[in-house]
Amino acid sequence: KHTTENAAQREEREGPFGGSAPSLESESPQERIAARRLRIAARKEAEKRLELGIGxxxxxxxxxxxxxxxxxxxxxxxxxxxxxxxxxxxxxxxxxxxxxxxxxxxxxxxxxxxxxxxxxxxxxxxxxxxxxxxxxxxxxxxxxxxxxxxxxxxxxxxxxxxxxxxxxxxxxxxxxxxxxxxxxxxxxxxxxxxxxxxxxxxxxxxxxxxxxxxxxxxxxxxxxxxxxxxxxxxxxxxxxxxxxxxxxxxxxxxxxxxxxxxxxxxxxxxxxxxxxxxxxxxxxxxxxxxxxxxxxxxxxxxxxxxxxxxxxxxxxxxxxxxxxxxxxxxEKSQIKSKQKRKLIKLYDTLKDLKAKCTQANKQSLEGKKALTDANKQASQKYRDMQKRSRDFAANAAKTHQEMRQMLEEEAMDLIQRALSLDQQIQAHIIDLDWVPPPMPFKARSPYQPQQTEAAESSTSKSARTAVDPESEQRVLQLLCEEASFLLDPDLLQLLSCMPKQEQTFIKLELICFALGIEKIEDLHGLVEFFVEYKQREKMGSSDIVRPDQVVKVLKAFTAQYSKRRQVSRSEDAVTRGRSADDSGDWESTASILPESKFRIWDILEDALKQYLSVLTVRFQTLAETRQLKQEITKLRALLQTY
Incomplete structure (x- = not known):
């Protein structure tokens, strides 16, 4: 609106284009159109000059x-x-x-x-x-x-x-x-x-x-x-x-x-x-x-x-x-005052919201920083926890036993409370004789985890001999050289083009996959098995194991490793059976009260709700009568004033 008024005043004072040539950067669109037309005309004139050979x-x-x-x-x-x-x-x-x-x-x-x-x-x-x-x-x-x-x-x-x-x-x-x-x-x-x-x-x-x-x-x-x-x-x-x-x-x-x-x-x-x-x-x-x-x-x-x-x-x-x-x-003057009050309230709420927004932004930034720090700490702790997991296995079993006992006690308390509520409803509200229901769940002995094999594994770990990094490197190099029959010959041809360090690393990975080794601890166990085999055979040579005996050592290690895996699978099956029995007991505790009791409770709840609705209607009518009385008194006061 202001721009159109200014353009009209300018046209009245200085003509259509203000006394000067129209420009493309002016505010009025008419002046810009005129400037474009002038530019097109100048271009055509230049073309004519070029055709005539003047310019x-x-x-x-x-x-x-x-x-x-x-x-x-x-x-x-x-x-x-x-x-x-x-x-x-x-x-x-x-x-x-x-x-x-x-x-x-x-x-x-x-x-x-x-x-x-x-x-x-x-x-x-x-x-x-x-x-x-x-x-x-x-x-x-x-x-x-x-x-x-x-x-x-x-x-x-x-x-x-x-x-x-x-x-x-x-x-x-x-x-x-x-x-x-x-x-x-x-x-x-x-x-x-x-x-x-x-x-x-x-x-x-x-x-x-x-x-x-x-x-x-x-x-x-x-x-x-x-x-x-x-x-x-x-x-x-x-x-x-x-x-x-x-x-x-x-x-x-x-x-x-x-x-x-x-x-x-x-x-x-x-x-x-x-x-x-x-x-x-x-x-x-x-x-x-x-x-x-x-x-x-x-x-x-x-x-x-x-x-x-x-x-x-x-x-x-x-x-x-x-x-x-x-x-x-x-609106009238009274409505204006009300709007002013509302505006003041809205400005206050807006300021509060802005302050809350800034606080939330600060908290989010702090939370991001804290999360990044926590992520770094968690990644460092995870490496430590992998080493300490076996030491804390016994403590975890104990805590599981204690938690199970606590949950059983809480379940018994809840069952007793439910039975006492049922007894009160039947005795005091319905006036019926209460008969205690049968208890379907079994009294179980406390959970005792088997720790013999874990202890054996920990003792076997402590009994392991420490291996030097040089000897470990030699064992791994010997494995890469002598156990290459486990790999595909086409794959070996592809690996021959790569550098030696990467070649050995990929060969080791593939040999571990062929033997079924998935953890680094099992790889360390393989190296220690090679060292123990040398001590048992009492070899005097500088090498850890002779190259012709590598296949024999690998067969012995795979037999021992397969026995360990079978033992771990049997332990997992036992723990799964225990958890299935526990779930059946917990389901039986949930169905201790029959559905007929719950129906009676629902009927009582509906009746009490109806009674409460009647009371609320009465309360509302009382409040309305009070308001009407107040309005009557106000009208009487107005009549007296007028």
Whole structure:
């Protein structure tokens, strides 16, 4: 609105364009359209000058001088390609300017429609304000007439009339508000459709730009190919003519002909260099053109986004001003004070919410830091816990036993409480004899985990001999060399291309997978088994085990390792059986009371709820009677005052 008023004042003072030439960066869209039209006219004039040969003669002469004099056809081809390129560039600029002019015209139409709608809305609001003033005068007159009356019945009737008038005015106001909201919705829908139309226009413009780019590239390639072909033809003709002359003069002066041949070769090299330079120049010009076009497209996109943001802000400001004007004209002084109080409360709540938001952000940042620190600590602790897990196995079994005992005690307490409640309901409320139900669950002995094998494993671990890292490395190297029969020969061929360290590491992994070793502890156990085997056999050699005995040691280790796994599987089966028995006992404790008892409890609950609903109705009627008494006293006081 302010921008349109400023533009109108400027036109009144300085004419349509303020006494100066129109610019593309001005606020008014008419001035921008005029500037674009002037630019298009100037471009057409420049093209006419180029066709007549007035403006750009020296540049063409320079480009022609760069080409050699022996190639007239290439000069012609060069001029034709240059003209075609200029025509393509002008077409590209004209399409972009036409898109811009169309968008500005659409903006002008939209702004005029918005101004017309605003004018009509303001006229309606002025008419409503006048009618409200007349109704207020009527209400004041009726209030004066009501105060003049003496009987309470007449006063009550006058008050009822005033209430009806107020209700009618409120309904009128609601209709006005609904009409304004409908207009706002229609404006939002039209704005969304315009945004979609602009997006489609931008998409079409981008497609057109891409098509022009592709056509420009194809034209450049064709022109370059034509120039190259003409150059090659002329070069061949030139070579053939020079070769004939050389053949004629060779018989007479061989030395001179040789020099001429050398000069011809030099000329050929120079021509090739010139061709390369021309290619490089064309490529550089194309890249420059591409970069400029891309920058122009980015600038246009930024301007479009700024225009959208400005339009959105203006719409928001207009909506807010309309709402403020409507509320100020509709409501009275008392409603204004109430709104002020509500606004103060809302500002306070907003401040509290902002403070809470900042606190929550701080807490979230602190929580993130704490979580990262905790993650690092947990990763470090996990490595320590893997070592200590076997030491804490016995403690875990004990805690499980204690927890089970505690849960059994709690379950017994809950069962006793449920039975006592059932006894009280049957004895005191229903007046029936109570019979204790049968106890279905079994008295079990406390849980005793078997710790013999765990103790044996811990003793076997303590009894293991410490192995040096050098001897461990030698054992692993021996395994990689002698146990390669477990691997696929094709895989070994693939591994032979890799470095030695990676090769040994991958071989070790595959051998462990073939033997069924999944943990690092089992790998350490394999190394210790090799060392113990040497001690048992009492070998005197420097090697830990002889290479011919590696297969025997591996067979013994796999037999022992399979026995351990069978023992662990049997232990898992025993623990699963125990857990199944426990689950059956817990399910039997849950069904200690029959379903008939629960039905009786539900019926009693429904009856008590009905009684409570009757009591609540009575309480509400009592509160309503108190309120009516207070209103009667207030009316009596008003009658006494009037």
């Amino acid at each position: 750009a003669q020296p540049q063409v002469e320079k480009k022609e001088e760069e080409l050699p004099a022996a190639f007239p056809e290439t000069r012609k081809q060069w001029k034709q390609s240059q003209k075609k390129m200029l025509e393509e560039i002008d077409m590209y600029k004209e399409t972009i300017s036409s898109f811009q002019v169309e968008s500005d015209a659409r903006l002008l139409i939209r702004s005029s429609e918005i101004l017309e709608a605003q004018r009509l809305r303001e006229e309606k609001l002025e008419i409503l304000a006048k009618s409200d003033l007349e109704d207020l005068k009527l209400m004041e007159e009726k209030c004066a007439e009501a105060t003049a009356k003496n009987t309470p019945q007449e006063l009550f009737e006058a008050l009822e009339d005033l209430k009806q008038l107020g209700a009618e005015k409120i309904e009128v106001r609601k209709k006005v508000i609904e009409d304004l909201l409908g207009e706002i919705r229609e404006a939002d829908l039209s704005y969304e459709t315009e945004l979609k139309r602009d997006a489609e226009q931008i998409y079409l413009m981008v497609q057109k730009k891409q098509e022009l780019k592709s056509s420009f590239k194809e034209l450049q390639r064709k022109e370059l190919d034509q120039i190259q072909s003409s150059l090659l033809d002329e070069e061949k003709a030139f070579l053939s003519s020079s070769y004939e002359k050389w053949e004629q003069k060779r018989k007479e002066i061989p030395y001179k002909q040789q020099e001429q041949f050398l000069e011809m070769m030099k000329q050929k090299e120079e021509h090739e260099d010139q061709l390369d330079e021309l290619k490089v120049k064309k490529i550089n010009e194309f890249t420059r053109m591409k970069s400029t076009l891309e920058t122009q497209a980015d600038l246009l996109q930024l301007k479009l986004e700024k225009a959208k943001a400005a339009k959105f802000l203006n719409d928001e400001k207009l909506d807010f001003s309309r709402q403020v004007v409507g509320f100020c004209e509709m």
